[in-house]
Amino acid sequence: MSNDSILAGLRIVEASAFVAAPLGGMTLAQLGAEVIRIDALGGGPDYRRWPVTDDNVSLFWCGLNKSKRSVAIDIASPEGRELAMALICAPGDDAGMQSACRSAFLTGSGDANEAVNHVLPAWDLVTGQMAATGLLAAERHRRLNGVGQHVSSRSRTWRWR
Amino acid sequence: MGHLGFIAEAQLGRQRERAGNYLYGAFGRDFVCADGDRVMIVGLTQNQWRALCDAMHLGEAMSHLSAELGLNLDEEGGALSRAPAHCRPDRAVDRCTPLHRHPERVRQARRVLGSLPDRQPPGASRSRLLASQSDVQRTRAAGSRPVSDAAHSAGFFSACSRACGACADAWTAHRGSAARCVGAERGGIRTIAGQGHRGWFGASLNVRLPGELANQRHLAEVPPFIRSSKPP
Numbered sequence: 289m290s291n292d293s294i295l296a297g298l299r300i301v302e303a304s305a306f307v308a309a310p311l312g313g314m315t316l317a318q319l320g321a322e323v324i325r326i327d328a329l330g331g332g333p334d335y336r337r338w339p340v341t342d343d344n345v346s347l348f349w350c351g352l353n354k355s356k357r358s359v360a361i362d363i364a365s366p367e368g369r370e371l372a373m374a375l376i377c378a379p380g381d382d383a384g385m386q387s388a389c390r391s392a393f394l395t396g397s398g399d400a401n402e403a404v405n406h407v408l409p410a411w412d413l414v415t416g417q418m419a420a421t422g423l424l425a426a427e428r429h430r431r432l433n434g435v436g437q438h439v440s441s442r443s444r445t446w447r448w449r
Numbered sequence: 450m451g452h453l454g455f456i457a458e459a460q461l462g463r464q465r466e467r468a469g470n471y472l473y474g475a476f477g478r479d480f481v482c483a484d485g486d487r488v489m490i491v492g493l494t495q496n497q498w499r500a501l502c503d504a505m506h507l508g509e510a511m512s513h514l515s516a517e518l519g520l521n522l523d524e525e526g527g528a529l530s531r532a533p534a535h536c537r538p539d540r541a542v543d544r545c546t547p548l549h550r551h552p553e554r555v556r557q558a559r560r561v562l563g564s565l566p567d568r569q570p571p572g573a574s575r576s577r578l579l580a581s582q583s584d585v586q587r588t589r590a591a592g593s594r595p596v597s598d599a600a601h602s603a604g605f606f607s608a609c610s611r612a613c614g615a616c617a618d619a620w621t622a623h624r625g626s627a628a629r630c631v632g633a634e635r636g637g638i639r640t641i642a643g644q645g646h647r648g649w650f651g652a653s654l655n656v657r658l659p660g661e662l663a664n665q666r667h668l669a670e671v672p673p674f675i676r677s678s679k680p681p
Binding site for chain 1: 453457463493
């Protein structure tokens, strides 16, 4: 990424799956941040998410993880956690990003007693963007005051009428 | 939309069909309960899918179906999309790209899965047919109507692969429905009731019942029925 990018020098460590957090991380990556994913060995739960190519490569996953780097770590093991911690705490201009995001495919109209599955996971998309914005605000706060912040942007996407 | 793979998919010449409430690429669909409410049930990750199968006592059935089709239904976004695989047989088979390369499997899948109604409450005739072909009639609760009658009048029918006598006391007549939700918990997944027979199976299930509905009579729309290669 070019040094001219506005977020050049900002390193994001991302542990995520599905839509919201990967989208937030990618938004930052496209603004020039260095985004490093921590992935499960063999890929996370969304690694083969449809749509896929004939070779079973997920277009969904690839679409949401552009401009990122990835390291596969078994964080179930103490050694893996140590590695992840070292990565997160490495010297630099770091910020972490994590989401236990949910699938978001259900919405409903106000008066009809019918649920509607939406192909566009709107809440996740909004959540991801809000996470990116919140992270940037927190990073600004840290620059101004020297203190980091914990930003929570939760994707509550199951809507029951 | 592009980030989610839609554009890449289109670039590959794929035409994604309208899928209604079926989740694309994994198990997910909605069910209508007897009180008219709908519940959406999703098994997106492998763990969720397995938990769902366990809760519905469908593990064995899915293994059987996997063997019949020569496909791994446990696989995330695998060769055959799970939801359609047992909820929406014809369209599922049509939609599954890998299967297009195996017409003999398509025929086999259609034969195995049968031609079941799609997304509509099962008709009384079908309920009656299913009831007559299984042994649910034997399952009664004191004071209730025969399940087949109740199922007929309600347009609902439930059965599960587990021929368990314990289900008997779960059956009762309520507003024409034929089952009671036993042990439902907020956020829990339970098989409501069922009785199966020789290859016919299915399940009723109930998720995320509000607390006030727990232990109340409740019946889901007929969920997936799958016919084995050896019809009764």
